[in-house]
Amino acid sequence: MKKVLSTISQALTFQVSLPVFTVIILLILSALLTINIARKQPEIFGLVKGIPILQKEEDELIRRVGELISLPEGEDPSVATVTDEEKLGDQVFFSNAKEGDKVLIYTNARKVILYRPSEDRVVEVGSVNIQEEVEGESTEAQNRFVLLNGTQTAGLTNTMESDLIKVVPEAVIVDKANAANLDYEESLLVNLGTNSDQAEQLADDLGIELVALPEGEKRPEDTDFLIIVGSDRAPEPEEEITP
Numbered sequence: 042m043k044k045v046l047s048t049i050s051q052a053l054t055f056q057v058s059l060p061v062f063t064v065i066i067l068l069i070l071s072a073l074l075t076i077n078i079a080r081k082q083p084e085i086f087g088l089v090k091g092i093p094i095l096q097k098e099e100d101e102l103i104r105r106v107g108e109l110i111s112l113p114e115g116e117d118p119s120v121a122t123v124t125d126e127e128k129l130g131d132q133v134f135f136s137n138a139k140e141g142d143k144v145l146i147y148t149n150a151r152k153v154i155l156y157r158p159s160e161d162r163v164v165e166v167g168s169v170n171i172q173e174e175v176e177g178e179s180t181e182a183q184n185r186f187v188l189l190n191g192t193q194t195a196g197l198t199n200t201m202e203s204d205l206i207k208v209v210p211e212a213v214i215v216d217k218a219n220a221a222n223l224d225y226e227e228s229l230l231v232n233l234g235t236n237s238d239q240a241e242q243l244a245d246d247l248g249i250e251l252v253a254l255p256e257g258e259k260r261p262e263d264t265d266f267l268i269i270v271g272s273d274r275a276p277e278p279e280e281e282i283t284p
Contacts (some may be wrong), residue, residue: 059154105161137158138165187268190270191270200276231253231258233254
């Protein structure tokens with residue numbers, strides 16, 4: 042019996058060294074583990090009807106929290122219990138957590154709520170930064186760039202790179218090369234990923250046009266954005282001084 046309870050306690054305990062995203066996943070898995078144990082061995086929890094009672098208590102918990110704060114609609118949260126607040130010291134969200142606090146995790150709404158039943162109050166509310174995968178690509182901020190020189194003026198990709206780093210400090214330059222065509226007058230941005238909002242903002246920040254991949258240009262692999270540098274980024278010729 043003690044061994045089983047120890048296992049449950051360990052399953053519900055957060056790990057300090059893990060990032061927030063991993064902690065959230067473990068919370069969800071811990072909640073599922075508890076429910077599974079309750080279904081198979083309800084007597085461990087002092088339940089006479091097993092999972093229906095556990096679900097009833099969870100529903101009551103959600104109702105009580107809903108009286109204190111507006112909860113996301115159309116989604117049932119995953120619920121977990123804090124069993125050792127000392128192991129949460131490095132996590133900012135759980136800095137004020139105490140043993141017995143409940144954590145409500147709304148995956149779709151990207152919201153997490155820390156509730157203290159002993160005081161009937163919400164201790165903390167935060168956002169869950171869950172990275173959803175769409176066809177193997179992350180929908181988080183995408184910052185992989187390929188820069189192509191679309192002119193016959195050498196060095197323009199370096200100029201664009203400097204401008205890009207000012208706007209997106211975390212930008213990763215995958216490659217710099219010449220475009221298939223070398224007669225581009227205007228610099229262009231091509232969105233190769235899925236984040237259209239980021240693409241529009243980036244084009245506005247760089248002062249270039251957002252377009253589809255121009256005909257004749259090859260789509261680079263493992264890249265989020267393609268920038269074709271036009272002659273508008275070429276330096277102004279120095280004026281000759283007449284003696």
